[in-house]
Amino acid sequence: MVIVFQSKPSLIAAGVVAGPLEKRSIFSQHFDATYDDERWQMNTNEQGHRKMVEEACEFAMKKAGVKNTDIDYFMGGDLVNQMTPTNFAARDLDIPFIGLFSACATSISSVIVASLLTEAGASNLSLAGASSQHNAVERQFRYPINYGSQKPQTAQWTVTAAGYALIGKHHEEYPSIEAATVGKSVDYGMDDPFHMGAAMAPAAFQTIQSHLEQRNQKIYHYDLILTGDLGQLGLKLLKGMFVESGIKSEELQPLRDAGAEFYGQDETFQSGASGAGCSAAVFFSYVIQQMRAGTYKRVLLVATGALLSPLTFQQGETIPCTAHAIEITMK
C-alpha cells in the first residue's frame, strides 16, 4: 500500500483562503486571505465556493510566479453535489483537470495523484488540493443553515476554506514528498453523522499504522503526525487505539489533529472543525510554513474522510471512512 517516491516531488507553493468565521482560527495568521463575505460577493453559496477555489489556486500560482498555462494538471475536489464548485473552478482556471472525491481526505489524495504524475514525468507543475464551504456542505449533508436543531458535543463544524498546493519536481529548499499511503475504506459500524470523529478514527489508525510498518518507522521518527479533521473526540479515540495496540501514551506526543485545534477551545464549534477545507487549509499553510522555517523536519499528513451521503444515512447504512497519508521531509 505504501508508495515511495524516488524523485521526491516538492510542494513548491501553496495558497489558502478562508471565510469570515475562520478568522477566529488559531491558524488564521498562516492563511493568505480571509474574507468577510462567506459568498465571496457572489449570489449563491456554491458560486462563492467556486470563487474561493479559484482564489486559493491564484495565490499558489502568484507565489510561484507562474500562470495557469504553465500548469499541467489541476486536481481537487469538494463535498457539494458531484463536486460542481471544483468542476466549475476548473472551467475558469482552464487547466487539464481530474476531479477527485475522498470526502475530507481529498486534500491528500489529490496530492498523491499529483506526485505520481510528477514522478512519472507526466507533469512539471500540478495544482492539488481541496475545499469546503460551510453553508453549501451543511445544507447538503445535514439541515438548512437556519434550522434550529441542537448539535451534540460530538458534532463538528464544517470550515469555509480552500487550500491548494503546487506540486513540482524536487527542489531542496521546498518540503518534499517521500512516501504516501493510500488508505482502505474502513467501516467500524459507526452510524452517527454528528459523530464523524468516531467513524474516521479507525481509518486514520489503520493508515498510520500501515505506513509506519511498511516504512519501518516508529512514531518518534516524526516531528509531527497531523490528522485532518478527527476533532477533539476523534483524536482522543485515535490515541486510545494506539494505546490499546501497546504504544505508551507519552510516545504519542507528535500526534495532533488539525480539526481539533482549528477553532481553539471555542465551545460553539463543539468537537472542532471538519470538512475537506479543514485539512487542506492547515496542511498547506501552517505545516508547509513551519517546515520551511525548519521547525519540522519529517511530517506525516493524514487526511481523513467520511464517505457517507445523506442517502446512505437515511437508508440506515453505517459510515465507511478512509484516510490517506503523505510523508513530507525538509532537509
Added chain:
Amino acid sequence: MEKEQYQQLEQNVTPKPPYFKNVAKAFLVGGLICTIGQAVSLFYIIFFDFTEATAGNPTVSTMIFFAMILTGFGLYKKIGQIAGAGSAVPVTGFGNAVISAAIEHRSEGLVLGVGGNLFKLAGSVVLFGVVSAFFIALIKFILVSIGVVSW
C-alpha cells in the same frame, strides 16, 4: 483492533449528553414560548372577536410569524442549540423547519427551489398528522357505529 473492542472504546470516550441540563433547558424555553403564546392568545381575546376556543388559530399563525423573523435573522438556530426540543416542539419549531428550508432553497428559484423543498423537513409532521387524524376518526366512527363509545 476488533469492531466490538472499538465500539467499547467509543462508548467510554464519547461524553453522554447532559440529560438533566438538556431537559431543564427544553422545559424552560418550551414553557416560555408557550407563555408568550398565551399572551398572544389573550391579546386576540381582548382586542379581537376571538374566544378562548377560537383564539388558538390566530395564536399559532402569529407564533409562526415570530418564527419567520427569528429564522430570517439567524436567531432561531441559536435558540435551538440551547433549547433543543424546547424550541423544536412548539409550532414555532415547525415554522422554523418550513421557513429555513424555504430560505435555503431560494437560490434554486421559487418553483423548483422553494416550492419543491418547503416541506423537506416538516413534511413528515404534516403526513403523520393528517394520516393519523384520518385513521383515528375512522376508528372512532367504527366504535360509535357498533356502540362502544359515543361522539
Added chain:
Amino acid sequence: MKLLGIMLPLLVSLTLLSGCGEKEKFIVYGSPENEKEVETILKEEDYVDKTTVIQYDNSMLVATQIKPWHKWKKTKLEKKLQKKFDEKYPNKEVFVSADYKIFYEANKIKREQVEDNKLKDKIKKLKKLAKEET
C-alpha cells in the same frame, strides 16, 4: 441555569399577581331582580370562581370563570351550570358561558354601562361568538 434564575422569580410574581387580582366575585348588571337567588345558586357550585350576570328583559347572560384547577372540565361544567339555570328559571332565556372572552366583555358592558338596544346587539354578538367552533 441562568434561565432558571430569570424564570423562577417571574413565575412566582405571576402567581402572586393572581392572588392580588381578587375583586368582587359576583357582579350583576341590569335589573337587580333575583340577585340574591342567583348568587346562592353560584355559591353552591364550588368550581365557580367569578361571575358576571347581565339581566335584561327576560334574558340572562351568565358569564362565569371556573377555578383554574377545575378548568380542564370546563365544557362539562358549563353544560352543568346551563342545565341548572334552565331548571331554575324555565321562563327565562339563560345563556351560560365559561369563556374568558364572554366574561371580559360582560365586565366591559358593566363598566361602560351599555344600555338597551346596544346591549341587546352586544349580547347577541357574544352568544354567536361563544357558539363558534374552531
Added chain:
Amino acid sequence: MVMTFVFAFFVGGIICAIGQLMMDVGKLTPGHTLSTLVVAGAILSGMGLYEPLINFAGAGATVPITSFGNSLTHGAIVEAERHGLVGVLTGMFEVTSSGISAAIVFGFIGALLFKPKGNVD
C-alpha cells in the same frame, strides 16, 4: 386568567421536556420526535383528552406541535359525526391546521426576504 399563564408554562414545558427525552435518551432525530408527538396529539384528541388540556393550559396545549394532531383529528371527527363515514374522508379535505397554512405563507415570504447565513454570530 393569570393562573392559565402558569399552567401554559408548565404544560408546554413538560411537552417539550418529553420531546427532549425522546431525542436524547431515545436517540430520535427531530423529524422522528415531532412526527411521534403529532401522532400522540391525534390519539389524545381521539380519546377526547386534548380539549380538556386546552381548557386547562391554553397556549400550553395549543402551541406545542401536538396541537396539530389535535386540530386535524378534531376536524375529522366533527365531520364524521355530521356526515358519517363520508365525513371521515371529506373532513380530511375540509380541515386544515392554521399552522400549516401560516407556515406555507410565511415560508414563502421568508424566502423572498432573507438569505441563509452560516455565521455563528
